[in-house]
Amino acid sequence: MTTNIFLQIYQDYLERIRAGELASGTKIPSENELAREYNTSRETVRKALHLLAQNGYIHKIKAKGSFVLDIGRMNFPVGGLVSFKEMSERIGRKSRTIVHENRLIPASEEIIGHLELDKHRHLVWEVIRAREIEDESVILDKDYFRSDIVPVLTKEISSGSIYEYLENELHLQISYAKKVVSVEDASEEDHKLMDLNDYIHVVVVRNYVYLEDTTLFQYTESRHRLDKFQFVNFARRAHGEEKKSDLSRNPV
Template identity: 40%
Template sequence: MAKKHEMIYRDLVRKITHQLYQSGTFLPSENELAALYGASRETVRKALGSLLENGFIHKIKGKGSLVLGLDKYAFPISGLTSYRELDSLFDMHTDTQVLQLAQTTVPQTLFHLEADEELPATYIQRLRIVNGEPLVIDNDYVLTNVVPHISKGVAQDSLYRYFEETLNLEIGYGSKEFTVVPATEGQRQILKLPPNSSVVSVKGITHLQDNTLLQFTESIHRADKFKFIEHARRKML
């Protein structure tokens, strides 16, 4: 069950996303939010801290929490967030289409593998559609020595949910590589992009808690619909 501050955070994100709290305006005060949610000020501060960290607000001393512009979906750079979790957070009402489901090996060049490093995998290509617009192409390669079989129903739903809740796998950590690249002809057709468009390629490698390789992913995002965020703190060197 989600903690109270997480529930408040998610509710405030939805209200900001749906412009109940519009950009350029201030959120209610900590006391007002505490009364609204029946929570302590410390709990509210934790929720506001998450909003600040993920780029939804800016704190101004003596004034409060200023709502920032949200013209794109904010995808966190750090952390391992599934698309379904992002969908739930933003209340995006996403449809998922499974375009391909096949047995293959992980592409060596794409993920900088050694020439003799052949990793059998289940390849799942999915298209994410939000409000009738195709936004993301997910290309997942799940290693068959860890997950021998993935059904179309699982691919249609959530891989992470299947890994964690059905197979009881403990996802540990991963790495991500972000690049802006010209869209291929196939990507332009699927995402309905004009000629000479660019996309954001997010390549990821995911390990289990015991360091076992689990998954290779390349997600192709429409650059006009997503922003990628990370919270940075000033450190004196």
């Protein structure tokens, strides 16, 4: 029963926020008030609020309460390795992937550089996918995979989750990524494959993805429409001995 109440609170406020009934910046009732309204415990309420915060719908401020976030922009985690499928399931919005290219090609000098390959001839998988959210193409993903590590990659796989295939079928241990974020002029390809409206710039996230054995096997350019995404990360300031230790490793 507690689980049902927890989900009911979450769903009630999720629908009110999405419908615009609760605007950005609106303070929602306190844990005590919600516990009385739903005739449940504060712990159950806290679980529902935590899920709303985790999924980017509210922001909890210590000693002040919980406030509705602007959901016109979707939080895209800079610090994690999250597939589009995982992200779209989390935000709960209508989404679709359109595969424009899925082919095995000789690596260009640029891709050889990004994947740190030697100068010999290399074949790589090039996958170009537009990502639609609520019927607008707002992301263009350009992925390149080493074919000696990913020997087969079909259009059907690319239209779903490539990471699910790599981890569950090829049993690759994807470990970490280096990311570089920049704002750049939109290219002709961006204008052709994305719904940019009047925007002339895009946010570009370049990902260099490594396996558990430190092999660099994937390079990705993820190109985003400016108004739809904000890139988030969480950082904690070190204190005391922890701060001294950090400074000794990374002097400013």
